[in-house]
Amino acid sequence: xxxxxxxxxxxxxxAAESCSAPxxxxxxxxxxxxxxxxxxxxNSAECRLLGYPAxxxxxxxxxxxxxxxxxxxSRERFRDFLDGLEMTASYRRxxxxxxxxxxxxxxxxxxxxxxxxxxxxxxxxSVDVTKQVAEARCRxxxxxxxxASFRSLPEAxxxxxxxxxxxxxxxxAERLLGWSESEASGTIAEVLIPWSDVLSSDGIQSGYEFQRxxxxxxxxxxxxxxxxxxxxxxxxxxxxxxxxxxxxxxxASCLRPL
Numbered sequence: 001x002x003x004x005x006x007x008x009x010x011x012x013x014x015a016a017e018s019c020s021a022p023x024x025x026x027x028x029x030x031x032x033x034x035x036x037x038x039x040x041x042x043n044s045a046e047c048r049l050l051g052y053p054a055x056x057x058x059x060x061x062x063x064x065x066x067x068x069x070x071x072x073x074s075r076e077r078f079r080d081f082l083d084g085l086e087m088t089a090s091y092r093r094x095x096x097x098x099x100x101x102x103x104x105x106x107x108x109x110x111x112x113x114x115x116x117x118x119x120x121x122x123x124x125x126s127v128d129v130t131k132q133v134a135e136a137r138c139r140x141x142x143x144x145x146x147x148a149s150f151r152s153l154p155e156a157x158x159x160x161x162x163x164x165x166x167x168x169x170x171x172x173a174e175r176l177l178g179w180s181e182s183e184a185s186g187t188i189a190e191v192l193i194p195w196s197d198v199l200s201s202d203g204i205q206s207g208y209e210f211q212r213x214x215x216x217x218x219x220x221x222x223x224x225x226x227x228x229x230x231x232x233x234x235x236x237x238x239x240x241x242x243x244x245x246x247x248x249x250x251x252a253s254c255l256r257p258l
Contacts (some may be wrong), residue, residue, distance in 0.1 A: 005166050023041060027045055028045055028127070029048075029128075030123060031123070032122075034119070035120055037078055042058065050096075051098030064094050066153070077091070091106075104128070104133045107126055113256070117128045136211060147165050157253040158170075159241065159253075163250070164251075165187065166184045166185055218237075219238070224255060234257050238251050240252075
């Protein structure tokens, strides 16, 4: 049985009345929804978030404020929550604002038991994550550009972790060494490049000293072992891979045949 009006729902259910005052004080955007999906109450934070006055939201299906393409799955998940079949407590939806924009909101859901014939209420807490999602997409786009640039470098380049394991080979390195990235990834770089021999003239012998020495940047020549044991004399230049905080994440090694 649907509520014909949100005011009727609120007055007929003590659960809705009892949470009214603190509901409005909470700084998090909240919607109280009845078992049919109609909005019983929207707090001030929710109204500010979407730009609607409370009276324009009350009594309307919550789906009216969700992107059309997400309506059906939202209805199904709402029903699953009421039936106890949905255990995921939070998910994201695109909400339509009064200004005809869309906000990406992280929704947290709580079913509130109600002994009346109208069934339980559902409390929806919304957090606007539009900016965070946009920033994450930008970072992902940047990461794709960086990866594509690395793989397209004309100079053969190998990225090692701080323990000397091969993490990445660009296309030039794959062609030069005859190893694919999937084959070489995870192996000790010493298999290809005899670092202990290369650096011994500098007094660097142990693995720990190797990490310290190479991570500071180094240039020299060495015989590198390519696929099928082919030995190639190469000029090697290394530079540390450093994050924004100055932490060394790995070592970039550029190889050029002599």
